[in-house]
Amino acid sequence: MSEFSVVGKRVPRLDVLPRVLGEAKFSADLSLPGMLHAKVLRSPHAHARILNIDASRAERLPGVKAVVSGKDVLPYKWGVFAYTRDQQLIPKEKVRYFGEEVAAVAAVDEDTAFEALELIKVDYEPLPALFSPEESLREGAILIHDDKPGNVSVRIFVDEGDVDRALAESYLVQEDEFSSPEENYCMLEPYAVLANFDSTGLDIWCPNAGPHMKARPLSNAFGIPTSNVRVRKVHIGGHHGGRSEVSPADFIAALLSKKARRPVKLVYTREENMNCVRQVHAAKTWSRVGVDKEGKITALDMRVIMDGGAYASTGPIAASVAYLMIEEAYAMPNLRYEAIRAYTNKPPRGMYPHHPRTAYGGLEMQLDMLAEKLGMDPMELRLRNTVYEGYVTPTKTVITSCAEIETIKKAAEKAGWKEKYGKLPRGRGIGMACASVLSGFPMGIRGGSGAFVRFNEDGDATVISGVVDNGQGNDSMIATIAAEELGLPREAIKVVTADTSMTPADQGAYSQASTVISGGAVKAAAADAKRQLLEVAADLLEANKEDLIPKDGKIFIKGSPEKWVSMAKVARTALARDHQILGRGDRWPKGDSKREWVSNPRGQIASAFSFGTAVAEVEVDMETGRVKLLSMTAAHDCGYPINPLAVEQQIQRSALEAGPAGVMFEKHMWTDKGQNLNANFTDYWMPLATDVPNIDAIVVTSNDPYGPFGAKEGGLSISVAMVGAVANAIRNAIGVPVKEFPMTPDAILRAIEGNRESESRRGG
């Protein structure tokens, strides 16, 4: 039972009405008077020098108002980190993947824009192209970036304890290699930008995961102050890790608008969305894990080779998450981890909740194999290896609130683990996995969030926050937090969010920081407003501030519920006394600011950690290899649910993305020229409603000390845990681990066949 008034209540979200009415405007739905339509000319080569671009005929075509290319670009390279700067937002010297932007036009209509593209003549000098880390890391391979030797985008190396000795002394050691091709984000909204560049600067509407994170690179790219770049609020059709960074599309639309002196809209096709924004890393993981006789993990030695594509993107983070999430989920005294993210001539790869699926899915399958060899229930093995409050990871992060054990027990109970594990016939399987997700890691001067709360004379309030809502319900979340803090009903809170012209800086809705950091800032701002309200109310009620309780739009005296004054009256009284109630607050991640992904991977990484356990049950058709998901159960420790409904939503989203998508269906295929063969929803198999059962979502609490009302991130642990759960369920069903992702029917039959062959070779 909730001891709060609005927090913790399972209620519909506040922000969805425009969406069900069809009123919600996404970037592609917007228009401005005089708007032009843009199209992008893309490279037909995966790797080539740009020798010359002749756009004169295109420029002369009636209806064409601007043409841009690398010639119009400042010598500015963008990167998420100072040391990863490698991307010109339109390349000048060379193209590095099939489909990369080369030029763009803005015209009065789409037909004209298309026609104009055909009139742009580009001379290329094709270069040898490299399509896998094996090729690009090879000695003597052509450099994709001249200043990145060996085509290494980033190398992460962690070595804590004495892994070799621990493994040598282990009772059992499991060593395996896992591989997976690329995945895609599949957000339903294709990328679209509306940009208007005039004498006051740039207004831009585009999908994002943090408008402030887009404003800064755009201001650098144009050489104008950041405050002249206004990234505006817009409905966003999903992010899932793929839209946090500035995109060439943003820059191109803005550049065209600047040149044409008119608003410009650029709408991507699905193909462009799948290829030219971000993809999900392909990766190979080699893992060696040891346990003692009791099944306690002694050491993990893991090496991941990631196919990063043409640019760095969030490389250092992407290459680090595997070991971070693993060491935060399972206790281990010794850890060695090396990840090499290689450049290749493929589209750039960004952040994704469960990448690399080979690391998480692989290790979880190894844990099950070890459990089997020990004659132990895999659930028991996990219970023996969970982390706990106060646990210090190998890289010196301290775990704070932790209900991992409860997530295991609750998920197992709901899924019927004890009744099923070890008792299912061949072809039926059940699997389990655990995961942890860090909430809010330090990001230097841009890692914090600020918020204002403005009281209105009607006694309702407006929250002004930089947090962005990509569909996960952040707008509703901060309204709920403010309502609780201020003692107002949720409906009395309006929010103004995600607009860099109006809202304070926010770190962005990734690294799972929105609840802890953005929500924390809103709570602080609301608390500041409350303090001002209580001062006035104390006067009106002739009571002590400490004895006052705001609730349901009124301020009561503790113990005397008949003595109250309305919030509206307090607000108006303040105004009559020449005072506007204005609350302010900010919140920062707690962490070791000296910790750095590459150069110093040691110290407190984040403010809080969520935990989750997933259980999946499958039926495998042993003749065809087809998998049917019979059930998916997931328990997630979110600290405290601001809205349990919203947490369930995130758990369910995560489960689908991890299990049927990440394990069973999704991958990209390529031609020998680096062309994506399935950048569409016909041949890229996203799960349908008929591919999944109901997902049982269980909310677990642990009352985090740092999160607002004890809340941590709301559901992402399952995006990792369900990978292992489904992988293990399949292994349990067929008796063999499938080491290639995705486990499509052909991969499953290959694994069964491969096992049969090796068994007969062993004479078994």
Add this chain to the structure above:
Amino acid sequence: MILPKFQYVQPTTLKEACSFLDQCDGEAAILAGGTDLMIGLRRRLRKPAYVVGLKNLQGLDYILKDDAGALHIGALASLTSVKKSALIAQEYPALAEAVELVAVPPIRHVATVGGSLSLDTRCIYYNQSEFWRKARPDCLKLGGDVCHVVEKGRRCLAVYQGDLAPILVAMGAQVKIVSAEAERTIPLAQFFTGNGERPNILQPNELLAEVILPKRPGRTANAYEKLRVREGMDFPLAGVAVSLTVNGSGEIARATLVLSAVGAAPVEVAEAATIIVGKRTSDDLLEAVAQTMFEKAHPAGNLVMDPQYRRSMVRVLTKRAIRKSLQAVGGN
């Protein structure tokens, strides 16, 4: 993404439609349901000068039984109407089941029987955007002289992936083809060319008007087994359709087996049928039939699934289709 420009004509009778096609001199595309052509237009796989839209053509969407007991399905009958038809549920339930395997309901609401049969063949090197295709020399199906699937390939291997054709062929269907001057009725099996470049024998001035199914003989059952990964949406990666008639002694009196989605046309495999005709089925016989079907299947690497897998599944599909038919007819 916008479509290429064209002139649109909208006949209201079959005669008008044929007349238009005659006049358009090969420059016309037929728009029935649109679930194939519209995508082809958007990708500029086709840039016809004219589009002949059939959505307002009256009187070609019937599902009727004639006095001889044969079933007549107008080419513009939607797949949903086939699925819902009480007549088809009674006479040819396997056809209704096969229809339900096509794509998803919104597609079936507009897609037509005629459109399904004249579905263009598909290949992952062909069904791509214009930008994607232009980065490579034109393939055979595009009128060029290379195949991107098989080095030095001279024959287009694009795959026919319609879900109705296999079972209709197995059930002995015929199709009526009309033009301004003439009308002909041929076995559906002969409608397909086996050539990925031009999948069927329709001339530019011809329309597929009707599908005719013979009266179903007694003690006959049909089945279609479709290989796909997801539970919906997907084209078949391989398919086997079977029609079996069982005699009083439980022996197979007549059998037709059709192999589909592993080549440019659905094909009847007579050699597979002869193995079981005149016999009672047994596991060994089924293995032999499955093996024969397997040997006839030569899928290429032109879909997003390993061709070896697709080929080996032909065995499984064959056995399952036969077993399903036998179960339906109450034999063996």
Add this chain to the structure above:
Amino acid sequence: MEQVPVILNINGREECLTIPPHKTLLEVLRNDLNLTGAKNGCEDGSCGTCTVLLDGSPVRSCLLLAVEVQGREITTIEGLSDGEKMHPVQQAFIDYGAVQCGYCSPGMILTAKAIVESAPSLTEAEVRKAIAGNLCRCTGYTKIVEAVLAVSSQKQATS
């Protein structure tokens, strides 16, 4: 370019336009009629975000030419609520948490409306089959199915 006059029946209103024949119904809805509820999500009719009801049945408006659908009844998401009151499916989507980013929601809601009105009662399997043509990445489908089943039971109970 040749332009043709068309009269489209959209949400019970007659809309008279002059358009080139190669415009899809989706483009006309979004660009000419400012009905941006129907979305563009793919190029090959595979996502369902463009779904409208054609004579009550869910179809992909990106696969229809505007000129083809004269004389037919077209319902978009904007036509579901009568200005004041929402359709029960819309309300259920809010109540059951069946909406996250909302990009698939117009198409999904229309499809749900059609299935609820076409059958006296529904099973979970039937609902999933009916919405199999509407992709969603945000919800995992569970709450959408719950919302549709709730409306269906409610309809059963009140009938």
